[in-house]
Amino acid sequence: MRMIVRRPIFKRDRSVWGYELVSDKPWSSDGVGTVSLKRLVSGQLEKLAALGVGPGDGKKLFLNIDSEDLLHDAWSRKWDQCVFGICGGAVCSQACSGFADRAHELGGSVALEADGPSGAAVMDKCDIIKVSLAGKTPADIVGIRKRYKEFSGKLLATDIPDWETFEGTKALGFHYFQGPFFVEPRIEKGAKLQPSMVSKLQLLRELGAPVCEMQELARIIASDVSLSYRILQYINSASFGLKNKIKSIQQAISLLGLDELKHWATVVTMTDLDSTPNGEELAYMALQRARFLSGLASTIKACRHTPETMFLLGLFSMLDALLDHPMEKALEGIPLAIDLKEGLCGADNEYGDCLRMLAAVERGDWEMANGLLSRYGACVTKAATEYLKASRWAARQLPNMK
Known part of the structure; x- marks a missing residue:
């Protein structure tokens, strides 16, 4: 039995843009061998629906694709709810570019990691750059933002620890935000509770x-x-x-x-x-x-x-x-x-x-x-x-x- 957590991703106005499902067991293993893309996507969409987020809610499902084998899967369906985060060895695969094309044809989106292997071959087909803030200083984050100054897609900041960092990345022009910051109270000095x-x-x-x-x-x-x-x-x-x-x-x-x-x-x-x-x-x-x-x-x-x-x-x-x-x-x-x-x-x-x-x-x-x-x-x-x-x-x- 897996322990599954739905992890929200927020937009700039603090509304929920989508979710990433996190588990204590790797999604790529079904106990026998490597899971197919069809099983991975349909399985996660079913789990997300069971956790209260259906296809009609307009929320995205962020899936990490770290196996080259998944890029060759010929399965076809509407992917408009899916954002595929291509990471690990999958980024360097020759099949990566074709997978991105197929994802776009089926309504999906493609994301790459700023700290991951070079995705130069598919960068022009990338919709989102995912930037983990773990272990980074404010200067590091500013440097990453400058590196992607000409990037026409959107930036997703993850591992955001607090509201101050959320506001900082928002000011730098990031579009999406993920991390434990939202479970912390936004305490402003001298602020009083509203009458309601x-x-x-x-x-x-x-x-x-x-x-x-x-x-x-x-x-x-x-x-x-x-x-x-x-x-x-x-x-x-x-x-x-x-x-x-x-x-x-x-x-x-x-x-x-x-x-x-x-x-x-x-x-x-x-x-x-x-x-x-x-x-x-x-x-x-x-x-x-x-x-x-x-x-x-x-x-x-x-x-x-x-x-x-x-x-x-x-x-x-x-x-x-x-x-x-x-x-x-x-x-x-x-x-x-x-x-x-x-x-x-x-x-x-x-x-x-x-x-x-x-x-x-x-x-x-x-x-x-x-x-x-x-x-x-x-x-x-x-x-x-x-x-x-x-x-x-x-x-x-x-x-x-x-």
Whole structure:
């Protein structure tokens, strides 16, 4: 079982341009031999659709082609959703130029790596230059930009660590951006939360109150018309599979129970904190993390925390980025256990280890992720299964919460 992460690529306006799928196992191997281009493309498109990104969404799929064998595949289909990143030994292949022509004929695009083998023979057919910022100084990046001053295509910056670097590459004229920068809060000195954010944080505090009666919960939810609508819409979606339509919050409480409705009201409120495309990606990650940690807690005998607590850990792990506010400030007044809050703020405890494991998975540091999973007695294969299940679940839930 693979552990598959969908890694977004953003445009200059911070909307999502496309995705690259990253796995803990090489895509080129199917356990028998080298996979065909047909199987690679169709397989990744199917996985991307399962993770909530279909062909009608207008998002690109970035695939790395590092084997010369794939360039000779005569398979033909519409490739308008595909961007082929030709890298490794494939760049020097004589078949590279013909592959680029065929990709363009079928609506696809071709990318080369700035630091990869010379692609002079296919440079005039290249649409995108991919520039990894890992280990590079600002002067290095400026030098690369000058090198491609006459390049008529577009530049993709990857491994962007923070928002400052994002703004720097944007100012240099880069078009696409990838990296862990978008999960970091954009904290501006003296900036205050918007009134809408303040009201939603207050909702989260009230929903988390240990003592909350039925009438009080109904009042809390009814105080936000948008929240009431979205909760009812979500409960009436296929996710719950209810036979009869729920028409009121009171009816929902009677049917689902107080604690269950509080749980889903909290989830819906969290996903509503930032309605931008960047915020939607963060909301997806929050749901995916929550479901993964909850499922993991159910499979690890040594785990001392309940699935419900682990769900909250994953859900709130994106709160600072969703609010563009320091985590310590964002959590003020929200009734969570002290050690859970400390873990969310980066403490060296079991909760903090779980979040560090998640971050390692998302950046593709499989050695660190597996080390942390093994420390707590987790089976890596089962963890991969839970991660994929959680990713698919998050992709299904998010559209119902909008």
